[in-house]
Amino acid sequence: MKALIRAVRAFGSFWWDFLVGDTPELFVAVVVIVTLALLLRHHREVALVLLPVLTVLFLAASTVRGRQRREGQP
Amino acid sequence: MSTSSTVVLILAVFGASTVEMVEALTIVVAAGVTRGWRSALEGAAAAVVVLAIIVLVAGVPLIHYVPIDALRVVVGALLLVLGLGWLRKSILRASGHKALHDEDAIFAATSAELAGGAAGSAPGRRRDGVGFAVAFKGVFLEGMEVVLIVVSLGASQHRLGIAAVAAGSAALIVGIVGALVARQLSAVPENTIKLAVGIMLTSFGLFWVGEGAGVHWPGSDLAIIFLVGLFFVVTMGSIAWMRALRPMAAEPSAVASERVEK
Numbered sequence: 001m002k003a004l005i006r007a008v009r010a011f012g013s014f015w016w017d018f019l020v021g022d023t024p025e026l027f028v029a030v031v032v033i034v035t036l037a038l039l040l041r042h043h044r045e046v047a048l049v050l051l052p053v054l055t056v057l058f059l060a061a062s063t064v065r066g067r068q069r070r071e072g073q074p
Numbered sequence: 075m076s077t078s079s080t081v082v083l084i085l086a087v088f089g090a091s092t093v094e095m096v097e098a099l100t101i102v103v104a105a106g107v108t109r110g111w112r113s114a115l116e117g118a119a120a121a122v123v124v125l126a127i128i129v130l131v132a133g134v135p136l137i138h139y140v141p142i143d144a145l146r147v148v149v150g151a152l153l154l155v156l157g158l159g160w161l162r163k164s165i166l167r168a169s170g171h172k173a174l175h176d177e178d179a180i181f182a183a184t185s186a187e188l189a190g191g192a193a194g195s196a197p198g199r200r201r202d203g204v205g206f207a208v209a210f211k212g213v214f215l216e217g218m219e220v221v222l223i224v225v226s227l228g229a230s231q232h233r234l235g236i237a238a239v240a241a242g243s244a245a246l247i248v249g250i251v252g253a254l255v256a257r258q259l260s261a262v263p264e265n266t267i268k269l270a271v272g273i274m275l276t277s278f279g280l281f282w283v284g285e286g287a288g289v290h291w292p293g294s295d296l297a298i299i300f301l302v303g304l305f306f307v308v309t310m311g312s313i314a315w316m317r318a319l320r321p322m323a324a325e326p327s328a329v330a331s332e333r334v335e336k
Contacts, residue, residue, distance in 0.1 A: 019155055029154075037147075052304060070171055070172065
């Protein structure tokens with residue numbers, strides 16, 4: 001039983017590290033992108049512009065956050 | 075599925091596998107040198123077998139039983155998480171805001187750690203539990219990302235075989251090169267490869283999220299090439315912009331950096 005619990009914990013820990021880890025903003029970004037893609041399926045033109053632009057903005061924001069964290073700023 | 079997207083798929087899987095296998099091989103070599111080659115190689119081989127089984131067990135049912143659109147949305151999301159993370163890290167490294175991945179430092183740290191726990195046991199031909207476990211863990215953990223990429227890209231494009239062969243080829247080549255140059259793995263331009271793969275994974279991820287959700291890209295698979303170009307330009311621009319900001323001294327230890335931010 002203990003081995004099973006340990007295995008489940010390790011499995012959960014792996015996925016948590018993989019999906020969230022130390023960049024939770026990227027996980028949130030992907031959730032937003034997927035949600036918008038599903039919501040905008042009938043507004044193709046808007047989605048085709050918005051999805052790449054949002055992806056670029058989220059990447060830039062996360063990179064800046066990474067730099068600030070290394071500088072010790074909030 | 076067009077030739078262009080198949081080529082990008084092969085490049086992405088091959089590149090990702092190369093980067094991860096270089097990291098895994100560093101740990102295996104450290105375990106081999108300090109605890110004995112027999113246990114280290116057995117540990118690495120066992121991990122490869124387990125990873126191959128995971129690809130078969132997870133990949134084949136995905137292709138046959140999960141609706142393709144749902145699969146593409148989930149796979150796209152996973153690739154986006156992975157790709158954006160790799161891109162972010164590569165931009166920070168290329169612009170001098172994060173220490174480069176240093177295989178020499180990782181090798182030295184792993185060797186020191188293993189040698190410290192090896193009191194009285196010289197590396198030899200007999201089995202060593204620690205050497206086996208360290209090599210197995212190193213290959214398994216580094217390989218899991220490759221498995222995720224192989225299964226997700228392979229399943230979403232119904233090209234699991236091609237993806238697996240690309241990953242296996244990269245592992246084989248890294249293994250042969252590693253055996254020849256042993257401790258000179260630091261010569262492999264890991265950050266550049268990681269950056270290129272990050273661009274491809276992000277492009278594939280966004281493409282599949284759109285396709286799976288019903289937002290069909292103009293030009294179908296050719297849109298992947300456009301997205302690769304877009305993220306390439308954005309990445310280069312980001313690196314130039316980050317370099318222009320006040321440069322900071324990189325951390326002296328890449329090992330510490332890797333442990334804090336995997």
